[in-house]
Amino acid sequence: MNRTTILFVVLALLYAGTGFLFSWNLALSILLMGLLSSIMALGVNIQWGYAGLFNTGIMGFTALGGLAVVLVSAQPVVAGWNAGGPGILTGLLLGAASIALAVFVWNRMAAGRARMLTTMAILVLGFVVFRAVIDPSVMAVESNDPATFGNLGGLGLPSLLAWPVGGLLAAAAAWAIGKTALGLRSDYLAIATLGIAEIIVAVMRNEDWLARGVKNVDELPRPWPVPYEVFLQKDPGFLDWVTRWGFDPVTASTIIVKLCYVVLFTLVLLAIIWLSERALHSPWGRMMRAIRDNEVAANAMGKNVTKRHLQIFILGSAVVGIAGAMMTSMEGQLVPGTYNPLRFTFLIWVMVIVGGSGNNWGSVLGGLLIGWLWLIVESLGPGMMGLLTSGLADGWFKAHLVEAAPHMRLLTLGVILLLVLRFSPRGLLPGK
Amino acid sequence: MDFLNALIAFLNFVFVPGLAYGAQLALGALGVTLIYGILRFSNFAHGDTMAFGTMVTIYATWGFQAMGITFGVLPTALLGLPFGIAATALLVLATDWLIYKFYRKKKAVPTILVMVSLGVMFVMNGIVRLFIGVDEQNFADGGRFLISAGDFKAMTGLAEGLAIRSTQAITVVVAVVVVAWLFWFLQKTRTGKSMRAFSDNEDLALLSGINPDRVVQVTWIIAAALATIAGVLYGLDKSFKAFTYFQLLLPIFAAAIVGGLGNPLGAIAGGFVIAFSEVTVTYAWKKVLTYVVPESMAPDNLIQLMSTDYKLAVSFAILILVLLFMPTGLFKGKSV
Numbered sequence: 001m002n003r004t005t006i007l008f009v010v011l012a013l014l015y016a017g018t019g020f021l022f023s024w025n026l027a028l029s030i031l032l033m034g035l036l037s038s039i040m041a042l043g044v045n046i047q048w049g050y051a052g053l054f055n056t057g058i059m060g061f062t063a064l065g066g067l068a069v070v071l072v073s074a075q076p077v078v079a080g081w082n083a084g085g086p087g088i089l090t091g092l093l094l095g096a097a098s099i100a101l102a103v104f105v106w107n108r109m110a111a112g113r114a115r116m117l118t119t120m121a122i123l124v125l126g127f128v129v130f131r132a133v134i135d136p137s138v139m140a141v142e143s144n145d146p147a148t149f150g151n152l153g154g155l156g157l158p159s160l161l162a163w164p165v166g167g168l169l170a171a172a173a174a175w176a177i178g179k180t181a182l183g184l185r186s187d188y189l190a191i192a193t194l195g196i197a198e199i200i201v202a203v204m205r206n207e208d209w210l211a212r213g214v215k216n217v218d219e220l221p222r223p224w225p226v227p228y229e230v231f232l233q234k235d236p237g238f239l240d241w242v243t244r245w246g247f248d249p250v251t252a253s254t255i256i257v258k259l260c261y262v263v264l265f266t267l268v269l270l271a272i273i274w275l276s277e278r279a280l281h282s283p284w285g286r287m288m289r290a291i292r293d294n295e296v297a298a299n300a301m302g303k304n305v306t307k308r309h310l311q312i313f314i315l316g317s318a319v320v321g322i323a324g325a326m327m328t329s330m331e332g333q334l335v336p337g338t339y340n341p342l343r344f345t346f347l348i349w350v351m352v353i354v355g356g357s358g359n360n361w362g363s364v365l366g367g368l369l370i371g372w373l374w375l376i377v378e379s380l381g382p383g384m385m386g387l388l389t390s391g392l393a394d395g396w397f398k399a400h401l402v403e404a405a406p407h408m409r410l411l412t413l414g415v416i417l418l419l420v421l422r423f424s425p426r427g428l429l430p431g432k
Numbered sequence: 433m434d435f436l437n438a439l440i441a442f443l444n445f446v447f448v449p450g451l452a453y454g455a456q457l458a459l460g461a462l463g464v465t466l467i468y469g470i471l472r473f474s475n476f477a478h479g480d481t482m483a484f485g486t487m488v489t490i491y492a493t494w495g496f497q498a499m500g501i502t503f504g505v506l507p508t509a510l511l512g513l514p515f516g517i518a519a520t521a522l523l524v525l526a527t528d529w530l531i532y533k534f535y536r537k538k539k540a541v542p543t544i545l546v547m548v549s550l551g552v553m554f555v556m557n558g559i560v561r562l563f564i565g566v567d568e569q570n571f572a573d574g575g576r577f578l579i580s581a582g583d584f585k586a587m588t589g590l591a592e593g594l595a596i597r598s599t600q601a602i603t604v605v606v607a608v609v610v611v612a613w614l615f616w617f618l619q620k621t622r623t624g625k626s627m628r629a630f631s632d633n634e635d636l637a638l639l640s641g642i643n644p645d646r647v648v649q650v651t652w653i654i655a656a657a658l659a660t661i662a663g664v665l666y667g668l669d670k671s672f673k674a675f676t677y678f679q680l681l682l683p684i685f686a687a688a689i690v691g692g693l694g695n696p697l698g699a700i701a702g703g704f705v706i707a708f709s710e711v712t713v714t715y716a717w718k719k720v721l722t723y724v725v726p727e728s729m730a731p732d733n734l735i736q737l738m739s740t741d742y743k744l745a746v747s748f749a750i751l752i753l754v755l756l757f758m759p760t761g762l763f764k765g766k767s768v
Binding site: 054180181183184185186188190191192194196198199202203205206342346349350353400401403404407408409410411412413414415417418421422425 | 468473474531534540542543544546547548550551552553554555556557558559561562563565566678682685686689693739741742744745747748749751752755756759760767
């Protein structure tokens with residue numbers, strides 16, 4: 001057996017062990033988050049493994065994917081839309097237009113003080129007009145029954161449609177970011193993308209008209225073939241089937257729902273892997289690796305490095321956006337407060353590094369392995385800490401350590417990352 | 433008279449808080465910039481190094497308080513500070529010996545070192561959370577105000593009060609002393625000069641017989657001291673919470689990068705640019721303006737460019753604006 005097969009068998013054993021020792025419900029929940037993380041890791045791998053782009057803005061694209069679910073599949077809030085929908089759209093268009101005008105002027109005018117002043121004037125004026133148009137509309141929308149709505153709502157379309165839209169939204173943002181930030185060198189690019197992700201999440205947390213901010217949008221519909229537990233539990237056919245096998249109907253229904261998600265997510269994952277493998281082994285993939293390995297040489301061969309970087313930045317971010325949309329539609333609600341860089345940027349990076357950068361299966365392995373570890377510590381940690389501290393006398397110190405057990409996950413993860421970087425710097429499944 | 437009131441309102445709500453926050457950011461950014469200049473990577477673990485140093489200082493402070501030792505009107509934490517610095521210096525030296533040294537010998541690319549520092553960040557963050565937990569800790573004691581708003585009003589007869597908290601005053605004084613010492617050290621001492629030489633041109637510095645191990649060690653010790661001081665000042669001024677310190681990494685990096693990585697002067701300038709832009713953009717100017725303009729023109733809304741929730745977003749917007757026009761920051765930082 002080769003290395004890939006062995007590692008995936010070990011992974012399967014880990015998940016199966018979780019199912020046997022704890023519950024299949026837990027194992028499936030972890031698997032679902034693992035699959036989503038794998039897709040995000042694939043997106044990062046496209047950028048880092050293929051092109052060497054150091055993007056630390058994963059969180060922002062995940063959040064944009066989540067936003068797409070609200071915009072596409074939440075029910076429209078008609079009263080809110082009537083109160084200020086067109087005003088907000090006009091304001092946004094005016095804002096975008098003033099930025100476009102400023103960029104146009106900047107590119108057209110000769111360098112000098114006049115150019116600087118004109119551009120600044122356009123931007124400042126644009127900001128004032130933008131606020132003047134958008135502020136009253138925002139107030140009107142947000143004052144519409146703020147306890148339940150206060151937002152514009154979405155289009156009420158099926159949740160599955162939101163996934164590609166999430167990808168598109170992330171791709172559009174990536175285009176704008178790439179156009180401005182991709183010229184920066186490694187560390188400067190990393191911090192700039194980190195910052196842009198924070199800006200995106202700050203907007204989502206504060207602009208209530210968009211997605212209710214920290215008040216969250218819930219009751220988002222499920223994607224197409226996934227049933228609701230309550231309906232399953234009332235379905236005579238299902239109840240009949242469950243009793244014949246001797247399962248508990250409540251547990252069985254949650255497991256069926258999770259299995260549906262697993263199938264759905266696995267299909268998306270496989271589609272993305274298939275596409276990335278095809279791309280990697282095409283002339284385009286060879287060109288990308290040539291650019292990654294030696295930018296100067298590739299440039300000399302007539303390859304447009306800047307354009308290719310932008311292209312791959314958009315593609316990778318779109319993949320992350322799709323995963324972000326899938327996550328929000330699985331959870332059924334958008335909670336902007338949960339987007340933090342630890343979970344959605346740095347953890348994904350750990351997955352890519354541990355799995356093996358430049359290798360698609362490596363990203364999947366990393367996603368499932370680190371995802372498992374990240375979530376299992378919650379269940380395993382207190383027990384293990386109890387075992388470790390069983391020799392200690394009862395007291396505040398022991399209580400403190402047992403209580404702190406969930407924080408072990410950061411420590412464990414850091415140690416694993418350091419060990420992998422030290423002894424297998426190209427990851428568990430190194431790319432070719 | 434009204435002009436004076438406007439000035440005092442400006443000082444009270446914009447200038448003093450901005451100055452204190454800027455000093456804290458500048459100290460943090462100096463540490464990041466030193467590591468970047470000499471070890472040539474962006475140290476993502478800096479925020480958690482700050483948290484570790486502050487944690488040790490807090491434990492030392494609690495120890496002193498338990499023994500009944502206080503520092504009079506000054507916060508006891510200043511007595512605990514040396515212990516925090518010593519422990520943090522030991523920790524980062526151990527980290528360097530255990531982890532970073534290997535990559536330095538191998539001449540690994542900077543991005544790998546950034547990943548490694550990410551691992552160190554996770555470990556340090558875990559250690560801090562294990563030892564002190566995730567709850568908020570207040571450890572400020574001593575006098576609360578240098579001048580309170582009430583006293584100021586009684587003293588000057590103005591309508592607007594000026595309040596300067598003692599933690600703000602201590603922050604600025606300590607920051608000035610530390611920065612002055614650091615610049616003296618870098619300009620005048622032999623070790624400081626060799627550090628600068630090493631930062632400018634590693635190969636040339638090695639040729640002229642500078643001991644690289646010593647330069648690296650001194651850099652780590654100074655970075656640990658700066659991180660601990662910045663962390664303790666921030667914790668005294670606001671409060672200590674493990675997660676906040678991880679988040680502080682972002683504005684600190686923004687400051688270091690706006691100034692130009694590897695440039696100490698840039699780090700200080702960047703700290704104040706970030707702090708003041710955050711405060712001025714998110715402050716509601718109504719109060720100040722009402723004093724200055726005639727009554728008929730007094731603004732009826734808050735005159736706030738952005739809501740206060742956008743603080744972090746503002747610092748990054750500034751960062752991106754600066755980088756668009758000066759790709760290596762205001763003071764022409766390095767890029768590796």
